[in-house]
Structure formats: C-alpha cells, structure tokens
Amino acid sequence: MSASTSRTWKTRLFTATSLNDYLARSDHSITWLTSPSPNPSHAAPSPPERKTTPTFEQHMSTVDFIVMGRQTFDVCLSLPDWSYPKDKELLVLSRRMDCLPVDLMVAKGLRVSGNGNGNGKVRIVRSIDEVKRVLDAEVNRGRMVYVDGGQTAREFLRRGWVDEVVLTVAPVVLAGGGRGLFGGLGPELEAEGRRDLEYTLVGVDVIENGMVTVYYRAKDDGKGEMGETEDE
Numbered sequence: 001m002s003a004s005t006s007r008t009w010k011t012r013l014f015t016a017t018s019l020n021d022y023l024a025r026s027d028h029s030i031t032w033l034t035s036p037s038p039n040p041s042h043a044a045p046s047p048p049e050r051k052t053t054p055t056f057e058q059h060m061s062t063v064d065f066i067v068m069g070r071q072t073f074d075v076c077l078s079l080p081d082w083s084y085p086k087d088k089e090l091l092v093l094s095r096r097m098d099c100l101p102v103d104l105m106v107a108k109g110l111r112v113s114g115n116g117n118g119n120g121k122v123r124i125v126r127s128i129d130e131v132k133r134v135l136d137a138e139v140n141r142g143r144m145v146y147v148d149g150g151q152t153a154r155e156f157l158r159r160g161w162v163d164e165v166v167l168t169v170a171p172v173v174l175a176g177g178g179r180g181l182f183g184g185l186g187p188e189l190e191a192e193g194r195r196d197l198e199y200t201l202v203g204v205d206v207i208e209n210g211m212v213t214v215y216y217r218a219k220d221d222g223k224g225e226m227g228e229t230e231d232e
C-alpha cells in the first residue's frame with residue numbers, strides 16, 4: 001500500500017446494490033435496479049421537499065474527477081449513452097488495458113485526443129498510487145472525487161479514503177453470482193490492522209420501487225485521515 005495517506009481531496013461513493021450487496025449480476029446485468037418487478041405494496045417515496053440525500057445530478061455538480069474501475073468503464077461503454085456528464089475528468093483504473101478504446105469513446109461523445117493514452121478527459125491509471133498522485137496534483141480544494149466500481153471502491157475503503165457514501169439499496173436478494181460492493185472487505189481491513197470504518201448518518205430517503213437511499217459521512221471527517229500521514 002502507499003507510503004502516505006495524507007490527502008487534500010475528498011471522495012464520495014455513489015452507488016446502488018441489492019440487499020445481498022451486489023452491484024451487478026455476474027454478467028453485469030442491472031435490470032433488477034433499472035426495471036424491477038412492480039410491487040404496489042412498497043412504502044411511498046419521501047416527498048421531494050423532505051429529501052435528505054443528494055440526487056445523482058446534485059452529486060455530480062460537486063464532482064470534477066471520477067475514478068472508475070476498468071470493468072465499470074467497459075460496461076458504461078457498452079450502453080447506448082454515456083451515463084455521466086462528459087466534462088468530468090475520468091481516471092480509468094486498470095493494470096491490463098493496453099490503451100483506451102478510442103473508437104468506442106468517440107462514438108459516445110467522449111473527448112479523446114492524440115493516441116488516446118491520456119490527452120483527453122479520459123486517462124488510464126495503473127495503480128492506486130498513481131491515482132493519488134493525479135488527485136493530489138489536480139483536484140481543486142473543496143471538490144469531490146467520485147469513486148465508482150466495486151473493486152475500485154474497496155481499494156479506496158481499505159485505505160480509509162471514502163469520505164461520503166450515498167448508497168441506494170434495492171429490495172431484492174439476487175440469486176446466482178454477482179459483483180459485490182463490500183464483499184471481502186472486512187477480513188482485508190482486519191488483516192491490514194485497520195479499525196472499523198465508522199460513518200455518521202446524514203440523511204435517508206425512500207425512493208421509487210421500494211428502494212432506500214442512505215447518505216453517510218465518515219465519522220472522523222475533518223479530524224482524522226484527511227490530514228494524517230501514515231507509514232504502512
């Protein structure tokens with residue numbers, strides 16, 4: 001792990017899972033999230049004037065950088081439209097991707113220049129240390145970094161680098177395999193001698209289709225990890 005955890009930027013995980021922690025089925029399908037089976041018995045959504053959790057648009061308005069795992073990037077490129085605002089800096093975390101898939105990206109309207117290896121808004125980054133170097137150098141103070149993808153989120157969580165969590169939980173336990181958000185993280189934290197990661201509840205809303213969104217902020221936000229330097 002990196003030698004120093006000192007950082008001046010903050011991150012937010014904004015994502016959705018099934019009740020059993022899946023971000024997606026093994027084949028990447030998320031229809032359980034985008035078109036769940038109708039159930040008129042669900043509790044009604046929280047009224048808009050009482051909402052206490054950010055919408056995706058409100059979240060994105062605070063974000064300049066997205067750090068996304070290569071698996072999530074591939075899925076996003078396979079969808080008809082790019083799911084994120086195109087003016088954001090995007091760091092795609094990958095050890096194995098040789099170069100950016102420029103044709104696919106251009107088809108989605110993403111800005112690519114040169115040979116596609118880092119001159120546009122989208123860059124490949126090869127390690128968490130490299131991610132940190134870019135964020136340390138380029139994120140403006142007060143702006144959020146959006147962390148996306150399960151493995152990628154766990155890499156950040158392991159380092160205590162997730163300052164805010166906006167998590168939507170869908171009322172379904174999925175059968176079969178899937179791509180987990182937190183799965184396996186507990187033993188990893190313990191093996192590395194880390195403490196529990198405690199969060200403060202900021203808000204909670206019922207949204208459509210019986211889903212619930214919870215909004216948490218790291219309990220030691222502003223006092224602990226943000227300014228510390230640790231040798232690991």
Ligand SMILES: NC(=O)c1ccc[n+]([C@@H]2O[C@H](COP(=O)([O-])OP(=O)(O)OC[C@H]3O[C@@H](n4cnc5c(N)ncnc54)[C@H](OP(=O)(O)O)[C@@H]3O)[C@@H](O)[C@H]2O)c1
Nearest residue numbers: 016023024028069070071072075094095096149150151152
């Ligand atoms: N439900 C939701 O809201 C939601 C949100 C986001 C994603 N998803 C879904 O979740 C799935 C993807 O999540 P995931 O957990 O499978 O993967 P992911 O985090 O998106 O991507 C994992 C990949 O990131 C790279 N990577 C991870 N750690 C690295 C490190 N330390 N250094 C360098 N590269 C590293 C590796 O790429 P290489 O193999 O190229 O080396 C690895 O295969 C997709 O199906 C996506 O659609 C759902």
